């Protein structure tokens with residue numbers, strides 16, 4: 001049955017590549033999309049227009065709630081459902097009702113909590129011991145059906161833990177001295193693990209985990225020929241520093257394509273030291289030769305510049321960065337796409353390029369945008385959708 005599933009998703013692969021090529025795979029515009037230009041064309045959950053010849057592949061699939069419950073159970077709880085559950089479903093007067101009830105029950109199980117914690121660790125590329133509180137916050141938010149925004153804005157209890165004996169999440173403060181707490185953005189384990197020169201690795205973590213793309217993150221409508229390449233960022237080229245590191249260099253690559261975005265974010269994370277503790281001054285180094293030096297604001301940005309999540313989205317501190325992430329549709333799209341990859345057993349959306357076509361997840365993105373960012377409900381809907389229950 002899984003072969004059937006991968007055959008179907010493979011059919012959608014062409015769309016994935018097309019979308020990824022323009023770097024707008026998740027947040028990107030769908031203007032050149034013929035189906036969208038037609039506006040009202042009805043589409044199914046996979047984004048395939050109904051009533052066209054494209055329908056046939058997806059149409060071949062048969063609804064099977066007994067197969068779906070097996071797959072769902074493996075994915076959500078690491079276990080097959082009991083034989084009794086499957087038998088009951090076979091005999092149920094309304095199989096869909098029985099299936100949906102079984103899904104809801106699974107979401108209430110302790111094994112589901114453990115599964116979400118594991119997913120969060122994979123997603124964040126960290127976990128275990130002191131590194132577990134950021135994954136635990138994500139898992140808890142999903143399990144408890146809390147708003148996704150809290151992942152970036154929670155100002156207390158943003159470092160919870162999971163008690164394996166009781167299978168309960170336990171409140172916890174990050175207590176690392178940050179003047180404001182902002183969900184995982186002020187997590188000491190995360191700040192420790194991704195400590196690096198000029199705080200760039202922390203910035204990269206935020207970009208790849210929550211915006212689902214590598215840098216460069218921002219594109220201008222106008223590209224300018226420069227040196228060995230093209231300058232494609234919406235920021236002013238000279239908004240970033242050229243000394244002691246020359247981010248204006250264009251001789252091999254155009255540093256500014258990535259670093260205009262990165263250098264406006266990095267100072268926000270710079271006061272966390274190697275152990276993830278907040279200090280009153282910058283704790284990261286600029287890799288100058290022969291001796292690295294403490295990074296000064298002027299190493300990242302030109303005079304008069306201020307920190308920002310994106311061009312036109314200034315964020316003066318991590319609390320504001322949290323608000324910016326919480327309200328950025330790109331972030332919602334990214335987290336929904338990550339959940340979709342979980343349900344379809346795909347690899348990581350960034351490091352394994354398991355990108356998801358916007359069309360496929362569009363209904364779930366809309367749902368998440370209107371359900372207050374409740375990823376638990378969105379995940380339930382995915383498991384109850386046609387794409388999941390047809391084989």
Ligand code: HEC
Nearest residue numbers: 196197200201204215216245246247249253254255258287
């Ligand atoms: C395609 C995007 C991109 C381009 C282009 C780019 N960088 Fe970076 N740069 C990054 C990322 C991402 C990191 C963080 C890497 C990590 O630590 O995982 C980084 C890290 C760095 C660092 C810190 C290195 C360290 O020791 O941790 C310096 C310095 C730097 N870049 C300078 C430059 C300069 C100068 C250029 C142009 C010659 C340039 N970068 C071009 C994305 C880019």
